[in-house]
Amino acid sequence: MAALKTSPLAPPGFPVLPEVAGVRLAAVEANIHYRGRNDVMLAAFDAGTRVAGVLTRSLTASAPVHWCRERLPQGCAGALIVCAGNANAFTGQTGHRHVRETCEAVGAQLGCSPDEVFVASTGVIGDTLPIGRVLDAVPVAAAGLGGNWESAARAIMTTDTFPKGATRTAAIGDTTVRINGFAKGSGMIEPDMATMLAFVFTDAAIPGQVLQDLLVECNQDSFNSITVDSDTSTSDTCLLFASGAAGNAEPVSASDTRLAGFREALEALMQDLAVQVVRDGEGAEKLIEVVVRGAATDAEARVAAKAIANSPLVKTAVAGEDANWGRVVMAVGKSGTRLDQRNLGVSFGGITIASGGGKVEDYDESLVTGHLKGREILIEVELGAGTGTSRVWTCDLTHGYIEINADYRS
């Protein structure tokens, strides 16, 4: 394993996550792949907990993703178990059997149906899960269920250098509800309908379909708006659990006006986690926010923004603190999105470099270079073709990425 280093973009510490009524957590050491750290996370939910989820669209999705996809429509959850270090992906019928055995063990331990146990795995693709060690870990975890959120967030990490958590509150009618979440990155990140792994928990009472609608909606501008390396994982999973313990009056649809505050809090929390995933992108030294305006449609703006955010040449220029804005022009050009070259504009850090299709006459490159020496970089592009906008987050491409990924398995 590459030694974990502290990211220069790491937050000062893990936030304080208060209890979410109806949710208990545990983290244990199962030695799946790592040694000397917790690598299995178990969450147990009170009866009546609803679940929503978005999963990778990869056609080589992992066995846990298949399991969750089949069981999400029922909308009820009793538990969640997550294994770190092995993705249980491309493992054939053996992999599917291991998922079933895991969920049966958790169900037996917690007294719920195996079909109400959700599961996720993250790590190496193609290796068989050491199922014995996972099964041994289940009763140990069940005996330790409690409220240590940071420990849970740490147990799902792989190449992450810091645990990622966030918390919000919102009012639904007269009831205050809480939302906690945690996530992990940090390579193979260009989520397609979900990030690698993210779990969100609330005590709100929200019917399954409403929960699903809210999750899909909030996912679009959070986990679906980040990219570390353009590689979509076989394991991307974002699950949202709602215990209902807060006892609020249940909304009947996602468009219920009483959900406005909840929706806002949920999206903010998911965006918070998503940006934390990028901050901990493999080798990341700078967080890059890309804003595209003036596209023919929002969808085209997103394509252009992703083209910039995924361009190795843009990402290395930022790593080198080089104001090479021509590479941004290249990236929007190759993206195929409609643009008017005569009205194309580019700015870095709020400093206009090009507008109206050419470099600004008195452009002072030293100002842009100053911005690039910071840790948070803003790239804005105007396409001049309409009113579509998009915002995505990425990180720079550094020697650290090469180091981490050239010897990940050894």
Place this chain on the structure above:
Amino acid sequence: MAALKTSPLAPPGFPVLPEVAGVRLAAVEANIHYRGRNDVMLAAFDAGTRVAGVLTRSLTASAPVHWCRERLPQGCAGALIVCAGNANAFTGQTGHRHVRETCEAVGAQLGCSPDEVFVASTGVIGDTLPIGRVLDAVPVAAAGLGGNWESAARAIMTTDTFPKGATRTAAIGDTTVRINGFAKGSGMIEPDMATMLAFVFTDAAIPGQVLQDLLVECNQDSFNSITVDSDTSTSDTCLLFASGAAGNAEPVSASDTRLAGFREALEALMQDLAVQVVRDGEGAEKLIEVVVRGAATDAEARVAAKAIANSPLVKTAVAGEDANWGRVVMAVGKSGTRLDQRNLGVSFGGITIASGGGKVEDYDESLVTGHLKGREILIEVELGAGTGTSRVWTCDLTHGYIEINADYRS
């Protein structure tokens, strides 16, 4: 400028390129961006020379690309001028005026119409061309026209570490014709209808439309089948000039059976140059050939092959000589191409790692690791969904790529 290093994949030397009747070349030092090396290449063609071309589909294409696109339909060429170090891209009306002034100067010097002068530029995007130095170089170049192909190939290089040239002969009827070509890379390479810059010259007599049909066809499995970093340039240009000096009987269409040998030689030459571009990919230490079979269509096979070839995780695994074949599974999964996971197979260096949807029982990883220690890596994937195939070439992603691209402009 990053110092040029010798690529570990460099050929032993530039091949001997015999004369192509009707074509003369010169290389001169204009100090456009580089110092102490030739950076302007001029080619002069005998009257009656036909031209075909494929150009970048980037929507932020450079001024030279626009010029060539407008003049290709006429099918006649008198000269070609290439500037290295400045792309003359995103330079507005000034950039277009500089192209016109350059072509007028060349036309006046060589006694041809400016509209028969073709032009290409490569280098930094967004900076104004130092037009005075280019115009000063034109008469010097015209005075030095001759047959030094290596010197011409060197004059168009940017971050390339070696010049790229190739030569072939073919018979058209009873006449033997020659084809020479040279190209440059080596970053911002995922050509879309053409590579960064490639120029091919023949003494064959072939009508313009036939030449164009042949070029488009041969381009598909050569320059359009390579990728270094997934970034499509604003300047991609591949031009094919035919002087007609060989005096063969002119074919009337690209399907003329007398062109079989010429087509084969042209495609082989273009593939030779394309693979040389990848061998000199920025930071490349290994050449990777990706073959995808069993896709629903050839087009889907290409999408899957490109997804593998552009995956930073696959490319870093190869750089690290790590048999992390799970990343290949990830890449085909994210590509969205139809596949049957139960029939998915992966092999490295001809050694089957996975087949029938899972890892081979007695798979010996040490054999694959041995293959990965070499310089030429073969990755083969079976999708199990049909009979479509594709082959693309790429290189590994190394610290060298980061070094070259984090301080390219400084």
